[in-house]
Amino acid sequence: MALLEVNIQQAGYQMNKGTIANIDFSIGQGELIGMIGANGAGKSTTIKAILDELPFIEGEILRAEGSKLSYIPERPLYYQELTLWEHFEFVAAVEELEEEALRYAKDILRQFRLSAHLHEFPGNFSKGMQQKGMLALALFTKPDLLIIDEPFMGLDPSSTKLLLDLLEEERSKGKGILMCTHILDTAQRMCDSFIIIEKGRMKARGRLDEVLEQCGAPDGSLYSCLDLEDEEDEE
Numbered sequence: 319m320a321l322l323e324v325n326i327q328q329a330g331y332q333m334n335k336g337t338i339a340n341i342d343f344s345i346g347q348g349e350l351i352g353m354i355g356a357n358g359a360g361k362s363t364t365i366k367a368i369l370d371e372l373p374f375i376e377g378e379i380l381r382a383e384g385s386k387l388s389y390i391p392e393r394p395l396y397y398q399e400l401t402l403w404e405h406f407e408f409v410a411a412v413e414e415l416e417e418e419a420l421r422y423a424k425d426i427l428r429q430f431r432l433s434a435h436l437h438e439f440p441g442n443f444s445k446g447m448q449q450k451g452m453l454a455l456a457l458f459t460k461p462d463l464l465i466i467d468e469p470f471m472g473l474d475p476s477s478t479k480l481l482l483d484l485l486e487e488e489r490s491k492g493k494g495i496l497m498c499t500h501i502l503d504t505a506q507r508m509c510d511s512f513i514i515i516e517k518g519r520m521k522a523r524g525r526l527d528e529v530l531e532q533c534g535a536p537d538g539s540l541y542s543c544l545d546l547e548d549e550e551d552e553e
């Protein structure tokens with residue numbers, strides 16, 4: 319079976335008031351899916367539904383038995399009283415990870431040029447450093463399924479390149495990845511398939527040529543799929 323099957327009839331922040339509706343897709347091994355949509359379209363809400371963090375959901379979210387999920391939120395979240403490295407030790411203890419996982423963590427942190435900051439508090443890091451720390455925390459647990467909200471936010475070009483390489487490596491090992499991003503040209507190059515969300519509904523789903531066809535722009539790009547007028551301030 320797929321790593322994740324999502325079938326949301328309706329879900330939202332208030333009982334019986336759906337912010338998102340009719341969203342269904344699945345993620346298989348080695349698949350990288352891009353979730354695309356304007357600000358306020360419902361991408362983060364869809365992720366919250368998958369993580370079972372919404373007060374109200376009608377539908378079904380099925381995970382492959384025993385599969386491990388890592389989620390990287392849009393805004394980095396750290397424990398105030400722990401240093402960067404203590405976060406890794408804490409997660410390793412809670413998840414009963416082998417010593418090998420901590421070695422892998424050190425390797426990712428070195429590549430992200432965070433080795434000199436292991437014993438500092440992430441609350442004092444720059445935005446990009448905080449984001450890299452979160453990415454390393456998600457990756458070192460070796461999840462089967464990775465859900466990432468805006469992974470490129472705040473990353474400098476070399477960190478972006480490194481992240482792209484790491485995601486590619488994870489995918490080649492059979493991991494499934496769901497990524498929300500506004501960086502459309504990168505998404506278009508990297509992702510196997512796309513989910514286009516507009517006003518809380520799934521406007522299109524499939525490979526690039528399929529979503530472009532469904533958006534009525536067979537010769538366009540992902541930009542053509544976004545109704546750029548569809549911002550939250552529209553009444």
Ligand SMILES: Nc1ncnc2c1ncn2[C@@H]1O[C@H](COP(=O)(O)OP(=O)(O)OP(=O)(O)O)[C@@H](O)[C@H]1O
Nearest residue numbers: 331337355356357358359360361362363364392550
């Ligand atoms: N905690 C919340 N309570 C009530 N409504 C919310 C909450 N969070 C988001 N919403 C609303 O749900 C709708 C979808 O928001 P969501 O955060 O899913 O958008 P998004 O596609 O992730 O946007 P962005 O690209 O800006 O991150 C918006 O109208 C937003 O105002």
